Amino acid sequence: MGEMTERKKRIDRGVKVRSDTIYAVSSPKELIYLSAPRLCLIFGLLLLPLIVPGLYWQRVVCLFGIYALLAVGLDFMANYTGLNCLGMAFFVGTGGYISGMLNATFELPVAISIPIGTVVGALLCTFAFLPTLPLKGVYFAVISFMYPLVFARIIAATGIFGGTDGIAGLSILPNIWVSQYLILGVLLICTFGLRRLVNEDIGLVFRGLKDNDQTIRASGMNIIFYKALAVFITALMGCFAGAYLSHLYGWVGLSLLAMDFSIFPLAAVVIGGPGTIAGPLIGALILVPASEMLRAFAGLRIIFYSILIVLFILFWSEGLLNWARRKYEQFEYLVRI
Amino acid sequence: MEKGEVFLQVRGVAKSFGGVRAVSGVSFELRKGDILGIIGPNGSGKTTLVNLTTGFAKKDSGEVIFDGKNISKWPAHKIAAAGLARTFQVMRPYHTLPAYKNLIPTLYSPRARQNAEGKLGDRDAVAIDILEEVGFERDAYVPYKMAGSLPLGYLKRLELARCLAMYPKLIICDEVFSGLSMAEIASMIPLLERLQMNGMTLIMIEHRLKELFQIANRVLVLNFGTKIAEGIPEEVMKKKEVRKAYLGEEWEE
Numbered sequence: 001m002g003e004m005t006e007r008k009k010r011i012d013r014g015v016k017v018r019s020d021t022i023y024a025v026s027s028p029k030e031l032i033y034l035s036a037p038r039l040c041l042i043f044g045l046l047l048l049p050l051i052v053p054g055l056y057w058q059r060v061v062c063l064f065g066i067y068a069l070l071a072v073g074l075d076f077m078a079n080y081t082g083l084n085c086l087g088m089a090f091f092v093g094t095g096g097y098i099s100g101m102l103n104a105t106f107e108l109p110v111a112i113s114i115p116i117g118t119v120v121g122a123l124l125c126t127f128a129f130l131p132t133l134p135l136k137g138v139y140f141a142v143i144s145f146m147y148p149l150v151f152a153r154i155i156a157a158t159g160i161f162g163g164t165d166g167i168a169g170l171s172i173l174p175n176i177w178v179s180q181y182l183i184l185g186v187l188l189i190c191t192f193g194l195r196r197l198v199n200e201d202i203g204l205v206f207r208g209l210k211d212n213d214q215t216i217r218a219s220g221m222n223i224i225f226y227k228a229l230a231v232f233i234t235a236l237m238g239c240f241a242g243a244y245l246s247h248l249y250g251w252v253g254l255s256l257l258a259m260d261f262s263i264f265p266l267a268a269v270v271i272g273g274p275g276t277i278a279g280p281l282i283g284a285l286i287l288v289p290a291s292e293m294l295r296a297f298a299g300l301r302i303i304f305y306s307i308l309i310v311l312f313i314l315f316w317s318e319g320l321l322n323w324a325r326r327k328y329e330q331f332e333y334l335v336r337i
Numbered sequence: 338m339e340k341g342e343v344f345l346q347v348r349g350v351a352k353s354f355g356g357v358r359a360v361s362g363v364s365f366e367l368r369k370g371d372i373l374g375i376i377g378p379n380g381s382g383k384t385t386l387v388n389l390t391t392g393f394a395k396k397d398s399g400e401v402i403f404d405g406k407n408i409s410k411w412p413a414h415k416i417a418a419a420g421l422a423r424t425f426q427v428m429r430p431y432h433t434l435p436a437y438k439n440l441i442p443t444l445y446s447p448r449a450r451q452n453a454e455g456k457l458g459d460r461d462a463v464a465i466d467i468l469e470e471v472g473f474e475r476d477a478y479v480p481y482k483m484a485g486s487l488p489l490g491y492l493k494r495l496e497l498a499r500c501l502a503m504y505p506k507l508i509i510c511d512e513v514f515s516g517l518s519m520a521e522i523a524s525m526i527p528l529l530e531r532l533q534m535n536g537m538t539l540i541m542i543e544h545r546l547k548e549l550f551q552i553a554n555r556v557l558v559l560n561f562g563t564k565i566a567e568g569i570p571e572e573v574m575k576k577k578e579v580r581k582a583y584l585g586e587e588w589e590e
Contacts, residue, residue: 201441201442201444201445201460202445204431204434204438204441204442204445205442205445207431208431208442211429212429212430212431212442214393214425214429215425215429215442215443215499216414216442217393217413217414217417218391218393218413218417218422218423218425218499219414219417219442219443219446219449219499219502219503220414220415220417220418220419220446220447220448220449220503221414221418221442221445221446221447222412222414222415223414
């Protein structure tokens, strides 16, 4: 001992000293400091379709929107209500098939089939998950993982909904600009909406479901009801993504239930920062282009996601946005001891 | 409701875990405004009895009548919503939230919303008022402190405050004194007495007999899941079975 050692010390920036939800803002500079990250996200996403080169990458923006929506939904479900869902593909499949079938058999226009696919799909998904809701953590994860697999097997075995071939020739969204801004708009609304929701009073009830469920029950609230509500909110987002996807390509098929839709959001959540809602969106923003570049490897990409998940959990479990937020909100300096 | 009316009736409830009979056929009654103490050595089935009464565990047999309604088959949340609040021995507050935010989910519940109508201020303000009532000093900003940084004494009070936020008819306190210092207990007793004076009915499960006897009008003694005595504290503690259960077989006067 006796040696001089250095230690990192952190203090919050002045503007962060606040009373819970009300910021004490005293200058335009602080106003900018507070709103800059949010404005960056909003304008960044809205400008995205304009800055990417060519139609191919504009289609990738649409895909990014779908995956980001799923990742944001998963973050809410897993980190705020304790339902670690590995079956996001089930939501995508349900929404996609309902919207696609309505369009194919009743020739409903896209503007009607997508909303119906979203709401009816979310209701069906919630009912389907109802028996599993008393479960928590890894038990729920395992069972939710089975849902899309079972759904896909049923379709393949019985040949309903076009069987293994799927149904082609659905109406597609009017043009690439509408497609891009539709999904990005929904994504922004969902991200900011969920961030608001988890800090509302009902958001605290949702958070309680994760590890204070005893308290919630002792307060006279039915935990199954609130879990079902959380599943419904996530399923709305997932089913919208599915319905949108079916009309983006004009095709529904078994690939709507592919494991990619379950594992990719998880990777995006882990990389982007679990529990931040906006983090997974940024995670998806990094992962989608990366996986486009790996397109040659096709089915093997799932290995790439899995390795990323493992590495991030082991070595950087706080994720991107939690880290960035700490850097943004706190000073860091070294002190000699 | 008249004071002294029978308020809670527990009739012959029983529960076995595997081959162990945790509670076998316990019955008792509680009148409005009473403070009933439930005592007994470790593992005598006190907490299980509470779980059976409040629906947190399934009864093998027996029934519970609360406020004129047979609640034997009701799920836990419905019983709580009917006004039977309880504290937990193992507390799990929202560690990363300020203390007053811990009451928000409870204040959000249908029962609390119904009863809090007409109260001034939003839920945050109501939460802080309730915390102040149980001894969180507002002037020292204790209600704003992170729940994870609070000492045990405050956490026990927080549990009690959570019950009060339900505007309950009956509170079952599961060992609210355990782990507290003498001074902390001494400061909690007036709080419980004030609750009783305001007409609250309480069941207290305790190991700290001396403090319990200061406030309880009646006690019930459990041993190996059966009721071995019931009555006013002084008389119960004179009984031979009770002394034997607490002090062992060899104990002689």
